Amino acid sequence: MWTVFPLLGNPENPGDWVRRLTLYWLSMAKRSGKQSKSSSTRPRVAIAIMAAGKGTRLKSRHPKVLHEIGGKPILAHVIAAAKQVAAAQDIFAIIGHEADQVRAAVAAMGVQFVLQAEQRGTGHALMVAHDALAPYDQVIVLSGDAPLITPETIRRLSEFHASAKATMTLLSAEFDDPTGYGRVIRKSAKSTEVRAIVEEKAANPQQKKIREINSGFYVFAVPALYENIGELGRENPHREYYLTDMAAVFHRARKKVVVMKTPHAGEVLGSNTRAEMAYLDARLRLAKCHQLMADGVTIFYPQTCVIDSDVEVGPDTVIEPFVQLRGNTKVGSDCRIRSYSVLEDSELGDGVTIRPGTMMEGARIGAGAIIGPFSHLRPGSEIGDGAHIGNFVETKKIKLGKGSKANHLTYLGDAEIGERVNVGAGTITCNYDGVNKNKTIIEDGAFIGSDSILVAPVKIGRDSYVAAASCITDEVPADSLALGRARQTVKEGWAREKREEQAAQKSKQK
Ligand code: UD1
Ligand code: CA
Numbered sequence: 001m002w003t004v005f006p007l008l009g010n011p012e013n014p015g016d017w018v019r020r021l022t023l024y025w026l027s028m029a030k031r032s033g034k035q036s037k038s039s040s041t042r043p044r045v046a047i048a049i050m051a052a053g054k055g056t057r058l059k060s061r062h063p064k065v066l067h068e069i070g071g072k073p074i075l076a077h078v079i080a081a082a083k084q085v086a087a088a089q090d091i092f093a094i095i096g097h098e099a100d101q102v103r104a105a106v107a108a109m110g111v112q113f114v115l116q117a118e119q120r121g122t123g124h125a126l127m128v129a130h131d132a133l134a135p136y137d138q139v140i141v142l143s144g145d146a147p148l149i150t151p152e153t154i155r156r157l158s159e160f161h162a163s164a165k166a167t168m169t170l171l172s173a174e175f176d177d178p179t180g181y182g183r184v185i186r187k188s189a190k191s192t193e194v195r196a197i198v199e200e201k202a203a204n205p206q207q208k209k210i211r212e213i214n215s216g217f218y219v220f221a222v223p224a225l226y227e228n229i230g231e232l233g234r235e236n237p238h239r240e241y242y243l244t245d246m247a248a249v250f251h252r253a254r255k256k257v258v259v260m261k262t263p264h265a266g267e268v269l270g271s272n273t274r275a276e277m278a279y280l281d282a283r284l285r286l287a288k289c290h291q292l293m294a295d296g297v298t299i300f301y302p303q304t305c306v307i308d309s310d311v312e313v314g315p316d317t318v319i320e321p322f323v324q325l326r327g328n329t330k331v332g333s334d335c336r337i338r339s340y341s342v343l344e345d346s347e348l349g350d351g352v353t354i355r356p357g358t359m360m361e362g363a364r365i366g367a368g369a370i371i372g373p374f375s376h377l378r379p380g381s382e383i384g385d386g387a388h389i390g391n392f393v394e395t396k397k398i399k400l401g402k403g404s405k406a407n408h409l410t411y412l413g414d415a416e417i418g419e420r421v422n423v424g425a426g427t428i429t430c431n432y433d434g435v436n437k438n439k440t441i442i443e444d445g446a447f448i449g450s451d452s453i454l455v456a457p458v459k460i461g462r463d464s465y466v467a468a469a470s471c472i473t474d475e476v477p478a479d480s481l482a483l484g485r486a487r488q489t490v491k492e493g494w495a496r497e498k499r500e501e502q503a504a505q506k507s508k509q510k
Pocket of ligand 1: 051054094116118119120121122123124143182197199214215243244269
């Protein structure tokens with residue numbers, strides 16, 4: 001009674017009346033304060049990424065969203081954009097086809113997963129996500145196969161939806177060739193309100209001429225979505241629940257459906273075929289090159305370079321044609337990476353020169369080092385500042401100290417090599433005895449003569465010499481010379497005698 005009829009009090013007692021009026025104002029002020037607070041609190045926003053589909057058009061054994069573009073799975077690009085907009089605990093990847101594989105591939109990104117065990121369409125994907133999404137006010141739905149989407153556009157779409165007070169907002173784009181995409185049917189040409197989305201296969205000739213396409217990115221008011229999603233039918237060639245049909249469902253229910261057209265049509269491109277993937281990959285990589293160039297990197301013929309999205313390169317580094325920088329490679333400034341080199345998950349300090357044809361994986365190169373041509377640096381290779389690794393040198397799990405050199409035809413594995421060491425041409429660390437990997441230690445200043453075999457485990461002491469063509473099986477103490485080969489013998493006149501013998505035999509035969 002008090003809150004419903006606060007003004008009713010004892011009419012005989014005006015003081016009571018004033019007290020009650022005051023109490024009423026206070027309670028209203030409190031309530032409206034609460035209301036304005038709740039309307040100003042930001043809506044609880046979730047992001048759902050549809051990634052359960054098989055990707056039939058790829059003719060692939062692997063799930064579509066794990067095919068790579070710009071060196072990482074398509075889905076990883078979409079998740080990365082989503083993470084710029086929402087926290088990982090509010091991002092739900094809807095997975096289904098080869099779900100375990102998809103989950104494992106992006107697990108490190110920390111997002112949540114919803115399993116759509118049977119893939120019965122994009123509308124069905126949202127149906128199975130009900131429990132995950134119910135606690136939210138707004139859900140942004142992203143297509144897991146459109147990797148070029150930017151966080152800015154996702155954010156703008158969400159804000160557009162909120163300010164339009166819409167039930168459903170879709171992102172559209174204008175394509176010269178809209179074939180294959182759903183078309184947006186606006187209420188009228190000028191209106192941002194939408195009547196329906198018509199899929200290519202259901203479109204009549206008139207609708208097929210519409211060049212405004214549905215991008216597959218949406219925002220929904222969550223309660224309205226789940227109150228109405230049951231209206232979706234499967235009257236279409238694939239017998240699937242189409243999320244696109246929600247536009248017509250809401251339109252019939254007199255709920256507001258609006259469209260926001262992105263001026264950057266390229267960012268909504270999907271990857272349904274291998275040809276589309278190649279196109280997106282080229283686009284993404286060229287964009288990466290342009291970003292690096294804007295940051296001060298010189299790239300000759302960027303069209304020929306393959307640089308993954310997460311690669312970092314410092315200013316004034318020069319990248320020659322046909323270079324690949326893959327994975328988490330980080331390159332310092334003032335480096336030069338010459339043609340046909342492939343660097344994967346490697347780190348280069350400043351001023352490093354990579355000569356042509358160098359292969360590198362999981363290696364770390366100190367400032368000013370010179371590598372190549374034709375060097376092969378395998379995981380765990382740590383090359384010190386100013387060191388040289390030359391042609392046909394293979395390294396694995398080694399430390400090569402400052403200023404040390406291994407310039408020709410050498411294998412160095414499981415080795416700790418100090419500073420100022422010279423490793424002669426043809427040196428081989430025999431690190432593997434068929435069962436175990438053994439370590440070779442070469443201390444500072446040692447000189448390993450050409451064609452030496454170092455049978456590990458073995459240690460070459462500081463400032464010592466190993467004579468050329470030695471087979472070293474025992475420790476070489478510091479400051480000593482080790483000779484591990486048979487002494488040379490010379491038989492004078494042997495060749496002449498042999499020739500004379502042969503000549504005598506020939507004349508006998510005649
Ligand atoms: C969809 C839209 C189309 C739009 C186009 C934009 C529908 C019916 N059509 O078509 O209007 O122009 O995107 O790219 O939505 N997925 C699931 N579960 C499923 C089915 C699909 O998670 O059961 C996922 C897919 O993995 C994919 C995304 O949803 O990442 C879109 O599905 P896809 O089959 O590629 O739809 P399109 O034919 O491209
Ligand atoms: Ca698609």
